[in-house]
Amino acid sequence: MDDISVWCLALVCLAACCLIMAAAWLWAHKIKNASVVDMFWSYNFPVIAILLFLLAPGWETRRILICGMVIIAGMRLGTHLGRRILSHLDEEEGRYQQLRKEWAPNAERTFFFFFQAQAVSNVILAVPFFVILMNPAVGVNAFEWIGFFLWFISVSFEAMADRQLAEFKKDPANKGKVCDKGLWYYSRHPNYFFEWLMWVSYFIFALGSPYGWLGVISPTIILYLLLKVTGIPATEEQSLRSKGDAFRAYQKSTSVFVPWFKKS
Template identity: 65%
Template sequence: MDNHSLLSLIVYSVIACCVIMALVWLWSYKIKNAGVVDIFWSYNFPVIAIILLIFAPGFETRKYLICGMAILGGLRLGTHLATRVLKHLYEEEPRYAHIRKEWGANAEQKMFGFFQMQAISNVLLAIPFFISVMNPDPQISVLEHAAVVLWAISVVGEATADKQLSNFKKDPTNKGKVCDTGLWHYSRHPNYFFEWLMWVSYFVFALASPYGILAVISPAIILYLLLKVTGIPTTEQQSLRSKPEAYKKYQENTSVFIPWFKTK
C-alpha cells in the first residue's frame, strides 16, 4: 500500500469529485433535473474516504474507523436521496426549478458551476477525514471512541427522521398537510439537525490528531449552510409557497432546528 502526502490526497479527491460532478451535470442537463446533485454530493464523501483508505499513511485502525463512518454515512444519505429523487426523475424538485427560473437563459452554465462548487465543498468539508488519516499514533483515544458513539446517534436520528417523513408523505390522507409527528413534532428540521451532529462527530474524532482543531471548519460550514443558505431557508420558502397557512401554524409551535428547544 502506497503512502501519499496530504497534498496528493487532496488533489486526488478534487479530481475525483469534480469529474463525478461534471458527469452528473451532463445527466442533469439531459433529464432537466438538477436535484440529482444532492445524491452525488452525498456519495462523493465515500469516494474521498476510499481514496484515503487506500493511500493515506496513518494508523490502519484509525483509518478504518473514520473512513468507515464517512462511507456508511454518505451511502445512507445518498441512497435515501436517490430513492426520493428517482421517483420523479424527469420532474425537477420545486426548489431547483425555482433557482433555474431565477437564473434564466444562463441557467445551465450556472448549474455546471454550481455542481463544480459542490465537488469542491466535498473536499473542503472532508478536512476531518484528511487530518485523522494522517495520524500514525497506534492508540485510539477516548475522544475518538466518543466520536464514534456520537456518529452512531446522529445516523440513527437522521434515518429515523427521514423514515418518519417518508411514511407521512406516503399516506394520501396527509396531502397538503405538514408532518408534525415523531421527531418532526419537536423540530421543523430534525434531519438537518442530525446531519449537522454527524459533522460534529467527525470534528470530535479529528481532535485526537495533530491540528485537529482545524476540523471545526466542517460543522461550522454545515451549520451556516443549513441555517442561512441552501438548507432551512430554501426548504421553508418552498413549504410556505406550497402550504402557507398550515406551515405558518407549524412554525409557531416548533423549534426551527434543535429538537426540544423552541428557538424560532
C-alpha cells in the first residue's frame, strides 16, 4: 500500500466532509435544528466513495462494486433520515434538544465542533474503503463475495426495520405508543443492529485486500457508539421521556440490540 497516496486521499476526503459539515452547521444554526447532522453524516459516505472511485488506484471492477455498495447504503439511510427530519424541520429532535440544554449557553459553538467531529468520524469509519480501493489485484475473492452478500442482507433488513417504524408512526392512532411490530417485536433497535452488521460486511470485504485487518476499526467504533454513546442510550432516554411506562414495559420484553426470540 502506498502510504503517501493513502494519506493524500484521506486528507482530500476529510476536507470535503469538513466543508459539507460546516455548511450543514450554518444551516442548522439558521433554523435552530441540529438534527440535520444525521442526514449529512450519512450522505458523507457516498461523497467519500465517489472521491475514492475517481482518485484511488485499485482494480476498477472492485472500485465499482464497493463504491456502489457505499453509495446505495449511504443514500438510502441519508434519504430516510432526511424525510423524517424535513417533515418537522421546525422541531428539533429530542436528543438534540437535550444536548442544546446541556451545552448552554455555548450550544451553537459546541454544535459546530460536534458537526466537525462527525466529519472526522466519516473518514475514520471509511478505513475499510481506503484499504479496498488501494488493492490493484484483479478478481473478486471469497472475502469480497461474503462481504457483499452480508452487506445485501444487512442493508435490506435495515431498510425493512426503518420502513416498519415509519409506517407505524404514520398512523395517528399510534401517537405516544411504542412500535412493537415486525422486527421491532424482537428487538428495540433492529435498525441499529443491521447498521452495525453492514459495517461488519465492509470489514469482511476488506479482508480480501492487503492490510484488510485494519477494517475492524469500523464495526468496533460503530458498536461502541451505538451501545454506549449516541445510539441506544440517547434514543432510549428520549423514549423514556416521551413514552414513559409504555417504553419501560417494552424494555422488559425485548432484546436491546440483536433481533432474537421474544422474551416471555
